[in-house]
Each structure stands twice: as C-alpha cells, then as structure tokens.
Amino acid sequence: MNTNETQWGPKAWRLLSLVRAQSPLIQCITNFVSMDIVANTLLSAGASPAMLHAAQELSDFTPRVAALCVNVGTLSPSWLPAMKAAAQICNEHRTPWVLDPVAASASAFRFEACRELLRLKPTVVRGNASEIIALSLAFAELHTNLSKGVDSVHESMDAVEAAKLLAQTSGAVVAVSGATDIVTDGNRVFGAHNGVAMMQKITATGCSVTALIAAFVAVDKDHALDAAVSALAVFGVAGEQGMKMAKGPASLRVHLIDALYGLDEATLNSHVNITHLC
Ligand SMILES: Nc1ncnc2c1ncn2[C@@H]1O[C@H](COP(=O)(O)OP(=O)(O)OP(=O)(O)O)[C@@H](O)[C@H]1O
Ligand SMILES: Cc1ncsc1CCO
Numbered sequence: 219m220n221t222n223e224t225q226w227g228p229k230a231w232r233l234l235s236l237v238r239a240q241s242p243l244i245q246c247i248t249n250f251v252s253m254d255i256v257a258n259t260l261l262s263a264g265a266s267p268a269m270l271h272a273a274q275e276l277s278d279f280t281p282r283v284a285a286l287c288v289n290v291g292t293l294s295p296s297w298l299p300a301m302k303a304a305a306q307i308c309n310e311h312r313t314p315w316v317l318d319p320v321a322a323s324a325s326a327f328r329f330e331a332c333r334e335l336l337r338l339k340p341t342v343v344r345g346n347a348s349e350i351i352a353l354s355l356a357f358a359e360l361h362t363n364l365s366k367g368v369d370s371v372h373e374s375m376d377a378v379e380a381a382k383l384l385a386q387t388s389g390a391v392v393a394v395s396g397a398t399d400i401v402t403d404g405n406r407v408f409g410a411h412n413g414v415a416m417m418q419k420i421t422a423t424g425c426s427v428t429a430l431i432a433a434f435v436a437v438d439k440d441h442a443l444d445a446a447v448s449a450l451a452v453f454g455v456a457g458e459q460g461m462k463m464a465k466g467p468a469s470l471r472v473h474l475i476d477a478l479y480g481l482d483e484a485t486l487n488s489h490v491n492i493t494h495l496c
C-alpha cells in the first residue's frame with residue numbers, strides 16, 4: 219500500500235525520475251487541438267511521444283509502446299476503429315492504456331464511442347467533472363446531457379461519487395481534474411491539490427495531463443492509482459512554478475512546459491500536495 223500522505227513528494231519524484239531515466243515510448247491517438255502540447259508535455263517530462271493513429275501501422279508499432287493514450291477530442295468515424303484496435307493490442311500485451319473521454323456527452327456518437335472504449339478496460343480514465351459524471355451514469359445505463367462542450371460545468375468534488383461508481387463498474391482507475399484532482403480505484407479516493415486556475419484557460423492541458431498519466435503508469439504498471447495521482451500533482455506543481463513567470467495563458471503554456479522540464483526533488487518534496495480524501 220502506498221497511502222502514507224507524507225510519502226507523496228518522494229513518490230512523485232521517484233516516478234518522474236523513472237520517466238526521465240526510462241524515457242517510455244507513449245503512443246498518443248489524440249485530438250488535432252492537443253497534438254502539439256501533448257507531445258511537448260511528454261518530452262519535457264522525459265518521455266518519448268509518438269502520435270501515430272493509422273490502423274495499418276498498429277500491428278507493427280503498438281506492441282512496442284510502453285503505454286497508449288486514447289483521446290476522443292476530435293473523434294471521427296474513421297479514427298474510432300484504430301483507437302479500439304490499439305487498445306486491444308495493449309490489452310494483449312499487458313500494456314497500460316489511458317482514456318480521455320473529451321466532451322463525452324456532446325453527441326450520441328461520441329457517447330457510444332466512449333462506452334465502447336470503456337468496455338475495452340482502460341487502465342486509467344481521466345476527464346473533467348462533467349465528462350466523468352456523464353460517463354458514470356452512462357455506464358450505469360442511465361441517460362444524461364450534462365456538459366456544454368469540452369469544458370466542465372461541474373466542480374471536481376461534485377464528481378467523487380460518480381468517479382467511484384465509474385471505477386467500480388469499469389475496472390479503471392478514474393481521475394477527475396479540477397481545483398482538486400480526484401483519483402479513485404472505486405475504493406480509496408485521493409485528492410491532488412496542486413495547480414492554478416489559469417491552466418483551464420490553456421486548451422488541452424487536460425489532454426496533456428492524461429498523456430502524462432500514461433507516462434507515469436508506464437513506469438509503474440502495478441500501481442496505476444499512485445501513478446495517476448502523482449502525475450496530476452507533478453503537472454500541477456509545474457503549473458504553479460510556471461505561473462510565477464507567466465503573464466497570461468499563452469505565457470503560462472510556455473512556462474509550464476519549462477517548469478515541468480526543470481522540476482527537481484526539493485521542489486516536489488515541498489510542493490506536492492496529495493491527501494487521502496476517503
Ligand atoms: N481551478 C483549478 N485550480 C487549479 N488547477 C486546475 C483548476 N482547474 C483545472 N486545473 C488543472 O488544469 C489541468 C486541466 O484540467 P481541466 O479540468 O481544465 O481539463 P479538461 O477540461 O479536460 O481540459 P482540456 O479538455 O482543455 O484538455 C489539470 O492539470 C487540472 O489539475
Ligand atoms: C477545444 C477542443 N475541441 C475538441 S478537442 C479540444 C481540446 C480540448 O479538449
């Protein structure tokens with residue numbers, strides 16, 4: 219068990235150090251908006267991103283990746299089969315994969331696609347509160363229409379019970395981003411209290427932290443809950459450090475990536491703020 223709150227700073231540092239040392243290959247089938255910032259987030263953390271999505275390439279490439287990140291942000295019918303095929307290859311190879319259900323309830327097509335992907339048993343699902351609430355109800359066969367688009371209209375703390383239910387019904391570790399990032403395996407619930415509100419004003423920071431979770435899970439496959447909450451805290455600390463230099467969202471985007479690249483042990487030990495919520 220890794221539940222001692224005082225150990226989270228060292229644990230986050232250990233996982234970031236493993237990512238830097240191992241440079242895990244992370245395949246991202248992600249949306250057009252996020253491709254650049256996701257790849258740069260992974261690179262600055264020490265991982266090796268690859269944004270491959272052609273179905274014809276998966277059988278050669280996907281068996282060699284350390285983790286997969288699937289993001290439905292700009293989903294189209296031609297991409298969904300590749301997402302599912304890549305997830306299945308990961309499952310066959312016991313490779314962890316992470317799902318970002320962007321705007322899950324924006325359309326019936328997207329909603330059903332997210333449900334199909336959830337049935338393929340992602341290791342971790344990371345969404346904002348509106349996405350997790352919608353998916354949780356969907357997985358319990360209820361109907362909902364809760365988001366206005368890709369941004370959340372809920373607070374992450376509103377989603378604790380939904381996240382636990384989704385974790386229990388899907389088998390995934392479920393992470394909800396927000397002022398407090400919530401992470402649960404359906405039993406234990408942790409909160410990561412790092413980050414700054416202006417991170418919401420940079421498009422695809424959520425997509426980026428989902429990819430960072432994939433990199434952390436890649437280096438600690440057997441502790442997906444710990445890896446996910448650590449990745450969220452590390453990204454949040456990078457946001458806090460970057461905010462010291464930033465003048466607004468555009469410069470925060472730059473300084474957050476620089477801060478992630480430069481994070482050191484002392485900074486993580488003093489700033490990682492993870493608590494056991496319930
Ligand atoms: N109020 C807040 N205070 C501090 N950090 C926050 C706050 N809201 C979000 N964050 C952080 O911003 C990052 C993105 O989270 P957000 O919930 O905005 O994701 P998202 O809605 O999926 O974003 P996107 O779809 O644009 O990728 C996360 O690292 C999260 O911890
Ligand atoms: C703005 C936007 N629209 C589809 S995906 C995306 C990036 C944030 O998820």
Ligand SMILES: [Mg+2]
Nearest residue numbers: 320346424425
């Ligand atoms: Mg999102």
